[in-house]
Amino acid sequence: MAPNAERPEGTRVRVVPGGPVLVEGPVExxxxxxxxxxxxxxxVALxxxxxxxxxxxxxxxxxxxVRAGPPDDRERPAAD
Structure with missing residues (x-):
């Protein structure tokens, strides 16, 4: 779609990584x-x-x- 073109009628849905699905409302x-x-x-956040x-x-x-897995370098004690 061209940058200045109008958006066609319809519902916009945006997926947020690690978060909700955002839907332009109202919604059923x-x-x-x-x-x-x-x-x-x-x-609306689904x-x-x-x-x-x-x-x-x-x-x-x-x-x-809570994230699983090994801690990153900031959480490891310094080596002597």
Whole structure:
């Protein structure tokens, strides 16, 4: 799309690495069981990690994730 071209009508969805899926609202989400939840906000954060207590909406629970694996150099004691 050309830089000055108008964006076609539609919904914009942005995936945030390690975070939520941002959807320009309002939005209606169909759950696994067929029920629906809605939000009339202009930007809706949908949980991608399933840790949210407000699922399917993000409550930033992904920020409390503990990283596994070896520590980086800043966490290692200095060698003598």
């Amino acid at each position: 989400v169909v759950m696994d069981d067929g029920s629906t939840v809605t939000s009339d906000r202009f930007l 949980c991608a990690c399933r840790r949210s207590r407000a699922f399917p909406f993000c409550d930033t629970s992904h920020r409390r994730r």
